[in-house]
Amino acid sequence: MDYIGKIRSRNPLIYNVINEVATNFAANGLIAIGASPANSHTPKEAVENAQHAQAVVLNLGTLTEERAEAMLIAGKTANEEGVPVILDPIAAGGTTFRTEVIDKLLEKVQFTAIRANAGEIAVLGNVFESMKSPDSTIAEIDPEIAKAVAKKYNTVVIATGKTDVITDGVRTTFCSNGDAMLQNITTSGCLLTSLIGPYVSVGEDVYEASVEVTAAYGIAAELAMKKAEGPGSFIPALLDTLYFLDQNTVNKYKRLEEW
Numbered sequence: 001m002d003y004i005g006k007i008r009s010r011n012p013l014i015y016n017v018i019n020e021v022a023t024n025f026a027a028n029g030l031i032a033i034g035a036s037p038a039n040s041h042t043p044k045e046a047v048e049n050a051q052h053a054q055a056v057v058l059n060l061g062t063l064t065e066e067r068a069e070a071m072l073i074a075g076k077t078a079n080e081e082g083v084p085v086i087l088d089p090i091a092a093g094g095t096t097f098r099t100e101v102i103d104k105l106l107e108k109v110q111f112t113a114i115r116a117n118a119g120e121i122a123v124l125g126n127v128f129e130s131m132k133s134p135d136s137t138i139a140e141i142d143p144e145i146a147k148a149v150a151k152k153y154n155t156v157v158i159a160t161g162k163t164d165v166i167t168d169g170v171r172t173t174f175c176s177n178g179d180a181m182l183q184n185i186t187t188s189g190c191l192l193t194s195l196i197g198p199y200v201s202v203g204e205d206v207y208e209a210s211v212e213v214t215a216a217y218g219i220a221a222e223l224a225m226k227k228a229e230g231p232g233s234f235i236p237a238l239l240d241t242l243y244f245l246d247q248n249t250v251n252k253y254k255r256l257e258e259w
């Protein structure tokens with residue numbers, strides 16, 4: 001399936017309740033792939049924004065009470081409207097407030113997909129207590145833990161790291177695309193989470209769309225690194241590469257292994 005062609009022809013509206021650090025980069029990345037971002041964090045707009053969107057992305061970075069309220073309203077509305085809703089539980093377990101908000105979201109909202117680094121998924125799987133920062137202290141997730149989290153929340157889990165693990169609790173794929181330079185810029189995970197929105201909005205199967213976007217993003221990073229000299233030049237190179245990426249390139253370079 002030509003995911004990128006479909007995204008570019010449909011230009012899906014992606015409503016992001018997203019952290020202050022990622023807001024510009026994720027919006028630019030969404031435009032580069034062919035989607036249309038709308039970032040907003042006031043609860044007053046959450047119902048209408050979620051109703052208008054083709055996907056809703058809830059990102060827990062720079063959490064405030066206002067954002068928490070907006071996320072809950074946006075997530076519930078997305079569920080009522082049949083709009084896919086994606087969670088990025090940044091720094092899960094890091095503080096009491098954050099834990100309470102994540103727990104409430106997971107209780108009240110049926111997530112289409114959860115994308116998080118290995119450490120954050122380990123916290124959701126109750127095998128790791130807390131994340132003190134948005135960066136993972138675990139290099140890779142045990143796929144059994146990712147599977148258990150997917151089953152527990154009836155969702156697709158995309159647990160990133162050197163090797164990414166994508167699972168719906170039954171099917172599991174490892175993706176080894178990517179470049180370590182992604183670790184040297186902030187919000188590389190946030191951008192991937194946002195990009196899941198357009199992919200699941202055009203895809204027929206959430207798990208397959210999640211595998212596809214994870215590989216495409218990793219490939220974009222690999223190609224960007226051929227032009228970049230360091231983190232500073234990697235950021236625009238990654239946006240440029242996403243803008244020119246096509247399905248044939250993704251099909252040619254993807255490194256996926258079914259478990």
Ligand SMILES: Nc1ncnc2c1ncn2[C@@H]1O[C@H](COP(=O)(O)OP(=O)(O)O)[C@@H](O)[C@H]1O
Pocket residue numbers: 116117118134135136160161162163164177178179180181182183187188189190192217218
């Ligand atoms: N060591 C690595 N080598 C290559 N790619 C990596 C490595 N670690 C993470 N990535 C990639 O970086 C992106 C962000 O993942 P990650 O750093 O786990 O998320 P976060 O930014 O939320 O902590 C993903 O595309 C992932 O595949």
Ligand SMILES: Cc1ncsc1CCOP(=O)(O)O
Pocket residue numbers: 019021022061062090134135185186187188189190191
């Ligand atoms: C640095 C930082 N602080 C709060 S949110 C955030 C961004 C984290 O983004 P990512 O987890 O994708 O690196």
